[in-house]
Amino acid sequence: MMEPDRTGRQVFMVGRGGQGILLLAKALAELASRKGMKVITSETHGMAMRGGTVTASLKIGSYMSPLIPAGSADMLIGLEESEAQDHLHMLRPGGVSVVNAPQQGPFDFTVDATGRALEMGSPGSVNMIVLGLAASILGFTLPEIRTVIQEISPEKFVSKNIEGVEAGFDSRESKSH
C-alpha cells in the first residue's frame, strides 16, 4: 500500500460566467508551476460560460486527475458571494475561503472586489482583485504575480489587470494592520 499523499494543495474556484474565472485559474497555475510544482487544472467552457455557475479547480502536487472531491479543497476562491456560499462544502475542515464580498460573513478572507473594481473604473477587474488577495495568501509575492499577469493577459489589459492584482494584494495587508 502506498503512503497516502497529503502534501498537495487543492484550490477550488467558483463564479459566474463572464467574470473571468479562467484567467484567474490560469494565473494561479502559472504561479505554482514557476515554483517548480506540478499542476493540473480543470475549467468550465461552453454553455455555462453564458452567465451560469462556472467552476475551476487547481491541484498543485502529484495529482493525476483535475477534479477536487467535495470536502477536500484547501482553498475556496469565490468571485461571487452567493456562489461561494453554495460551494463552501468543497472545503476540507480547516480550509480557507477567499471571497469577493462586501462583508466578512461566513468567509475567512474577503475583499469588496466589485466595489473596488467600480472605483477603479474597470468593472471587469473583479477576478484580478480576488486573484491578488488569494495569491498573497498562498504565499506568492507581488513581483511574481506581476510577471505572470504580464505574460498571460491580452496586451490591452495588462496594466488594468496589474492594477487589479495590486489592489487585491494590498487589501490583505491593510486588513492585518
Place this chain on the structure above:
Amino acid sequence: MGKKILLGNEAIAYGILAGGANMVASYPGTPASEVCEAAMKLVKKHDLPCHVEWSINEKTAVEVAYANAIASLRSAAIMKQVGLNVASDPVMSAAYMGTAGGFLLVVADDPGPHSSQTEQDTRFFAMHAKIPVLDPSSPEEAMKMTIEAFEFSEQYHTPVILRPTTRVCHARQLLDLPAINPASRQPDFRKDPYRWAATPGPRLVLHKELNEKLARIALHEWARPKRVFGQPGARLAIVSSGVAYAYIMDVLKAFDRWPDVCVYKVDMPYPMDHSLLLRIAQAHEKVLVVEETEPVIEMQFPNRERVSGRIDGTVPNTGELTPEIVMRVLDEVTGVPREPEDGAARKQRRPSLCAGCGHRGAFYAIKKALPKGIYTSDIGCYTLGLNLGGVDTCLCMGAAVSQAAGFYHAFKNTVNPPPIAAIIGDSTYFHAGIPPTINALVTGARFVLVILDNATTAMTGHQPTPATGCVTNDYAGRTLQLEEVLRGCGVQTVFVHDPYDVKGFTEITKKAYSLSEDQGVVAVIARHPCIRDRQALKDQAVYAMDITEECTACGYCVEQFECPALEMGDERAHIDPSLCIGCGVCVHICPHNAIKAERRL
C-alpha cells in the same frame, strides 16, 4: 523544446503537429473547439506545411481530411461527439477502406453533459464502426497518444479515434513540449478503385480484411489492460480508462481505506485482447469496471460473473463520474461503511444570453409578431432563448428548418394553424440549414426563417463562418453571404434587420409571415454582431440606464426579456451596472416606460 502549461486540447494540437499532420479540419463544438484553434496558431507560428480549416460541418471535415490521408499524407479531423453523428457516413466507410497516410479522428465526449445534447460514448461508436479508439486520461497522455496514433494508423492502414472527454480537453497541465518539425512528405495517390471506390462486391472483401486487421490490432500492447497499481492477487481488481482512471488513482493515493485493491489501466477500449480480460476475471475475487459513459470495456469481458460496473448498476449509468462518485462506488464494493452524505441540493445558476445580446431582441420581437406560434430552434448560444419563451424545440444542428416544415405539414389542415418561425444561428445555418431550406420550399411548407446572424460561431469561442471568411490558416478562399445562399436556395424575399430595433424587427417579422402565404419560406436575417466581439462592442452606441419610479414592479421585463442585468427589487426593477452593457434595448420593453436611456459619448 521546454515546458508549458497546456490545455488538453492544445496538447492534442501539439500532438497532431508533432505527429507530422499535413492537414487539420474541424467544425467547432464544445469540448473540442480549441484543438483546431490551437493547431491554426501553431501552424502559423512555426510556418508548417499544413492546411488547417474550419470546415462547414463535420462530415465535410472528415471527407476533406480523409482525401488527404488516402493521398498518403497525415490528417486529423476534429469534432465533438455529436459532430461524429453528422460525420458518421464517411467514417463508417473509411473504416472499410482503410487509409494510406495516418488518419486520426479526434472526437471529444461530454459526459455530464455540460454543453451537449447527449452523453453518447464515442468508444461505442468506434466499436460500431470497427475503428480502434484511444481513451486518454490526461492532457499529457492525450498528447502522447496523438503523436503515436499516426504511426499506428499507418502500420495497420486504419483510421484511429482519439476520444478525450471534457475533463481531459479542459484540463491544464504542465507539459514537456514535443519537437515540431515541418512534415516533408509529398502527396501520393495510388489509384485503387476496388478500395477507394469500392462497390458492394469488393466491400465484402474489404470487410473481411477489416476483421483480420482488428484481430491483429487486438494483439497490440494498447489492447492489453496493464496493472499499474496493487498486487496481482488483490481481492478487488479495478479496470478503468480515461479520466475515470485518473480519479481512481488520486483517491487511492489520498485515502487509504480500501485495502487489497489493484488497478488495471486500459489505453484502447476497442479492440481489446479478450483473453486477457478473461484472465483478469479469473484472477480476482471481484472486478469493478469504472468507465465513461457506457459499459464498453465491461461488455467485452467474456465472462461477467465476477464483474460489476454500469451494467449491474454498481456505477451510475447516467451523468459524469466524479471523484465523489468513484469513492462512493469503492466504498460500496469493498463494504466500507459510509458517512451519510449531506443531501443538500446545490443550486446551479442557469446560463442565459449575455446582457446586451442581439438575439434577445429578436426572440422578443418574434414572440410579439407571431404570438401563439411554434418556434423551432437550434444549437448555439441562442438555444438559451428558451429562458424567454422563444424556443420550443431544439433537436440537432439544422433541425430548426426541417422541424418548421414538419410542424407546418402537421397543422396545415387544421382550422387555425399556428404561425411557425424557424430560428437558427448563422454558423448553424451554414452547417446544416441549407438542404432543409430547399426541402421546405419544394414541399410547399410555410414559415418564417429567422437567421440570427452575429457574424461568428459564438457559443464555442468565436470561430469564423463562411460569411466572415478566414476559415483557413492561409486566408485563401472567398466569403459567402447568407443572402446569397438563401436566394440560391430559392427563398424569394430576404429581409435584413438589426434586432436591437425591437419594434422594427417585430413589424418585419409580421410582414414576412404574411408574405410566406405566397412564397412559402421567407427569411429574416437578424443582424447584430456578437457583443463579445470587443471591436463590435466598441462601435455600438452606449446608454446610461436608469429605472424611474414609474416602475410598478410588475416584473414584465425580467420575465419576458430576461436580460441578466435586470433584476427585481421589492419596489422596482434594478439594473446591475456590473453586467449592463448599456445597449438600451430594454427601454422598448417596459410597458410603463419606466426604463430610461441616455446616450453616452
